[in-house]
Amino acid sequence: MTEPEMYDVAVIGCGPAGLSAALNAAVRRKKVVLFGGEFCVSKINRSPRVDNFLGRPGVTGEALHREFVAHVRKFNIPMVNKRVINVFPEAEGFGLAIKDRVYRARTVILTVGMAVARMLEGEEGLVGRGVSYCATCDGPLFRGKTVAIIDYTKEGIEEATYMAGFCSWIYYVCMHTEPPQFEQDNIELLKGLKPVRILGADGTVKALELDKRIVAVEGVFIFREAFPPQDLVPGLELEGNHIKVSRALETNIPGIFAAGDCTGKPYQLAKSVGEGQVAALNAVAYLDSAGSK
């Protein structure tokens, strides 16, 4: 396998902060890769009317998002339609793992938003003890066992199909509007049921409680639009629910920056666009001071 290409700036997230960060790094002639891109669902698309983005009175979120993406497209930035599972330090810069390969970048800008969905009761304490956000990473640990997949994003459909190959039984909890039809006879589709809590004993998962049913499982895999940034970047310092950043939008890890909703309130468009710019220009300064091209 050949050494993967090295990017200057990897932007994780496709909302206004991520698009602004990618644009600003590209304008400064850095080699940028964007995870997300126009295909992903950004919160801005759901705003019927935006009044407080200076210069665009009464615009729809959808129109703004279309213009944002068109602007970024002019710079031919590669947009990778995959979820980044893990960011880890390498000898030079960082590795970014997606499901089937690793990207490399000298700097990373996190614009991962805020998960709208709250964590389930019991979830946080059982992460790594039966609760997982990555079938590729952790699936094989559940060979021959019964697991639940809670799927808010449709991403879990493919994962259920994959895990059905080695798990004994899979409960697929459909939390989106397009319930799939599975061909495998060891996947049970649960719809119209709402997860309430994850039950553990002796420090591991024992069951998933839904509002009208409890199923005994040894693993729970959850696929949400966003997931906690500290699971994405081990060692990342938080402040409450947000990524802790300086005024220059540096995180506690040199070379990793953050922008947008994930750095704190207000959750607003102009704030995100501005922070994306500041994070990108400081990433550029970091690269230049490190003597990178």
Add this chain to the structure above:
Amino acid sequence: MTEPEMYDVAVIGCGPAGLSAALNAAVRRKKVVLFGGEFCVSKINRSPRVDNFLGRPGVTGEALHREFVAHVRKFNIPMVNKRVINVFPEAEGFGLAIKDRVYRARTVILTVGMAVARMLEGEEGLVGRGVSYCATCDGPLFRGKTVAIIDYTKEGIEEATYMAGFCSWIYYVCMHTEPPQFEQDNIELLKGLKPVRILGADGTVKALELDKRIVAVEGVFIFREAFPPQDLVPGLELEGNHIKVSRALETNIPGIFAAGDCTGKPYQLAKSVGEGQVAALNAVAYLDSAGSK
């Protein structure tokens, strides 16, 4: 004299940060006053082409500024075309002194930009000892004396006329492109000469040195687009040349916020628009937590 009207938010500055701050406070139904407004010269107007403001590829600065002002105009925010000379604490909120009256506001947002012109040699050490930025405040101290007015903004024209009424002689150093014709015979117009330094002795101003001439004066009045924020707001804490702010864009003085170039680099449009929003929303939160309407 009746008590002047109380505003919720006073925004000082008419660039992108100030316009965004005024807009966002008005959207949240606060009573806003903006000092500056569309008439003032904002740096953005001088950008022939802006590439990195997300959603508006290759737009001219002038077009953007026109759109920004039009957006703010929809909210019928009073725009006061006067320079704020001083911000001072009052029993409730702050007083904002302009030349001929005082405005009152519960919160203040400083978006005063960065002075493009550097200070003259000798200027800083002689502020209050012959160097002044306000003819109304300090002019009467120079009754019967000779002063120089260095005018970058045309604001000094009216001040020269005013001070000619009681000063013995005025050198008007024209640093803009429209030299005025004075009727008073004690004003001497100097054009095509560049100020080099202010000379002092015994802690007071003695002369102004221009590149081809030295004039003996006891006072030097300087009118620039921006002037040092610590002179505008006594007690304001700086960090280097910038106003020191928290991530919430609070200054060291509760109720006073800052946004845009004056808070630090990068000096960029999206950063300013974003910070204007954040400062305004935090000013709104400050007002609401103080139980103001």
